[in-house]
Amino acid sequence: MKMRIDAFAVMNIIGLLAFALVGTVKAIDADLDLLGAAILGVVTALGGGTTRDLLVNQVPNSLQSSTDVTIALVGIVLAVVGVHFIDELVDHNAVVVSDAVGLSAFATTGALIGHSNGVSPFGIIVLAMATGVGGGVYADILLRRIPFVLKEDFYATCTIIGGGSFWIFLSTGADSQTGAVACALTVFTVRLIAVHQEWNLPKPSHVTDI
Amino acid sequence: MKMRIDAFAVMNIIGLLAFALVGTVKAIDADLDLLGAAILGVVTALGGGTTRDLLVNQVPNSLQSSTDVTIALVGIVLAVVGVHFIDELVDHNAVVVSDAVGLSAFATTGALIGHSNGVSPFGIIVLAMATGVGGGVYADILLRRIPFVLKEDFYATCTIIGGGSFWIFLSTGADSQTGAVACALTVFTVRLIAVHQEWNLPKPSHVTDI
């Protein structure tokens, strides 16, 4: 799949950098060695896209092209160097915004590839979500944590809304490029609002108390 | 693969409902938010079948058809609502029997799809087991637990015996429909007996003490 939209390629690069950085910092905080930290960075950055490709039965792009892993390695180096200079690297505004850019870019490739493989509406949402949050989930599993997307934060939800908006646009007759723009803008906007407003989903055990 | 046996389609629906319900209740007990609970429900219901399809190199049926996920969503809603009215929802007899029905239906699709893809006898057993218990294993991993099928219960064992009986029937000349009936009956019967008798497998550390 060729991306004609240059903005999209830039978003993808920002996302790979941010995801690799966040994953590496997580690993350093968990006291992993250099290799472990690098693996966590690579997994966080490339895990979602690899899952997306495997789910639609393709040899993962991450194994065929060297571009993405090279970008991820830059993010890993930034993390290893930066973690000694900036205390709360992953909470830095630049990282939070870059992470939202990445979530948005990744979810959109998931929706696009799902669409071009003819999956169901649910399949589009799953691929948007898996591409966006897959890497972070694997990183948390490797660190023996309950994936943060399950416990807190309006994070995976953004990709679900984004995948849903992609599908709504296409079922109203828009082409996939328009749907992609809608998906990317939706994920990014909802994510930033969620961070700013500290949104959280209700817990089912309290639902009936409301 | 078209299922001609209507009984089988009904079993599959019961299984999807029961698995989604059990997974969602588990997630609620673990204090996940609404999305987390729904994801756990979907993963428990669809994880096994998705694994089965990926193992034989097909785009997962769960991403192509909207039927199964819709059924799973019903199970999730039942869990979210029911958990406030019934204390020990997952231990309720109706849930235990439905779960056994699902285990039986899922294991049987695994054996059938393995057979139609020409895998080895071991492959048939693995696919029966992965389809039957895969969803529950993923749910436990996401909840940071040792998968219950590894620690206790005569659960995965039922699918192994079922897959084995499928293979025995076919290697004695029966057709795959007969093998499927044998597999389904075996898994269901063995599972119910195991629950009733509270069977557990011996632990290797005590084997030589016997």
Next chain:
Amino acid sequence: MKMRIDAFAVMNIIGLLAFALVGTVKAIDADLDLLGAAILGVVTALGGGTTRDLLVNQVPNSLQSSTDVTIALVGIVLAVVGVHFIDELVDHNAVVVSDAVGLSAFATTGALIGHSNGVSPFGIIVLAMATGVGGGVYADILLRRIPFVLKEDFYATCTIIGGGSFWIFLSTGADSQTGAVACALTVFTVRLIAVHQEWNLPKPSHVTDI
């Protein structure tokens, strides 16, 4: 892929035995039941190769041929019996060397299959590593542990160096058989030296202190 090198087939058998034994002993130590222990043994022995095949979009060899699982079962039986006679079975020299032989053989099949599927240099290294350490990582995840390859030991690193040497040989014009021999020897030698010298990678949090 036919292996013409008999030495390689022997290495593969030794590796399957060692990996199955190590995985089973781990499971027994974690108090799993007989089935759980057997599953851990099978997963440790066959998990890496299965991952390798899925990543290049093939139905896993482990599901098509009965040879490898039969060898793994022998390793599992050895573990269940041996664990009662030898206290520190997994630290026994014979097991450590056999494990290194397996790591070497598995990493090499990963590099070879990556090469024949035309993946990138990074893809070759990922496939060498995934084939070598995948089984152990899954076993640790099932036992709810941070995978040991991430926390300590010069283990996964050996497969990375091996995959890298495979790629260097091929990019200098060597054929894949020569590259395979180079990869196998590199992984085995580096692994044994690492065990003997108790090598560990530095942790990023201490990197700048050096």
